[in-house]
Amino acid sequence: MLTYQRFTAVLLIYGSLFLSGICYFLRVFWCAAARISELELEQRTNIKFLVKLGKSGIKITEMLVQVYRDNAMKKTAVYKWVKRFPEGRESVTDEERSGRPTTSRTEENNADVRQIVRENHRLTVRSTAEQVNVDRETVRKILTEDLDMKKVCAKMVPKELTKE
Numbered sequence: 363m364l365t366y367q368r369f370t371a372v373l374l375i376y377g378s379l380f381l382s383g384i385c386y387f388l389r390v391f392w393c394a395a396a397r398i399s400e401l402e403l404e405q406r407t408n409i410k411f412l413v414k415l416g417k418s419g420i421k422i423t424e425m426l427v428q429v430y431r432d433n434a435m436k437k438t439a440v441y442k443w444v445k446r447f448p449e450g451r452e453s454v455t456d457e458e459r460s461g462r463p464t465t466s467r468t469e470e471n472n473a474d475v476r477q478i479v480r481e482n483h484r485l486t487v488r489s490t491a492e493q494v495n496v497d498r499e500t501v502r503k504i505l506t507e508d509l510d511m512k513k514v515c516a517k518m519v520p521k522e523l524t525k526e
Contacts, residue, residue, distance in 0.1 A: 405435050406454035409443045419444040466500040467508065475504045479511070 405426055412422045419441045426434040435443075474494045478485060491501040505511045 401430070401433060402435065403454060405430065406443055409435075409440060410447050410454055413444055413447040466496045467504060471496055471500075472504055472508050475501055476509055479505070479509075 408426065408429075409422055412425065417425075419437075422444060423434075423437050423440045426440065471494055475490060478490050478493055487498050487501050487505070490505075491498040494501065
């Protein structure tokens with residue numbers, strides 16, 4: 363049976379989903395930049411909305427579990443965000459972190475790996491990594507993510523085959 367409280371909770375969650383849809387393109391951009399999942403970003407947006415409505419951390423956690431079930435944020439993460447928004451935080455994305463910047467997946471390394479693979483499709487990731495002088499995992503990511511290739515019978519080929 364749908365009670366007034368349950369109806370209000372569902373309305374608040376769906377209302378926040380509607381509001382979060384307004385900024386969809388910006389969120390997708392920042393989501394990719396910050397490497398957080400869209401589901402997590404959606405839940406943070408819902409938390410921000412519910413905090414502005416004056417809901418408590420416990421109530422927000424219950425609402426998220428009601429809607430997202432097993433995919434809901436953990437209680438400690440919810441409380442962390444519930445604390446941040448009243449302190450003046452507006453962004454739902456992670457802040458830039460200090461640390462070592464990625465330097466291996468550069469355009470130059472991408473071009474080198476592409477050239478090596480075009481010359482010899484049968485080379486292993488290990489031998490390609492040795493030739494380019496970068497880590498094997500970096501070469502694997504360049505091949506699969508940057509160059510959009512996959513392994514077929516020990517050959518690295520584009521995922522979308524062309525007449526070439």
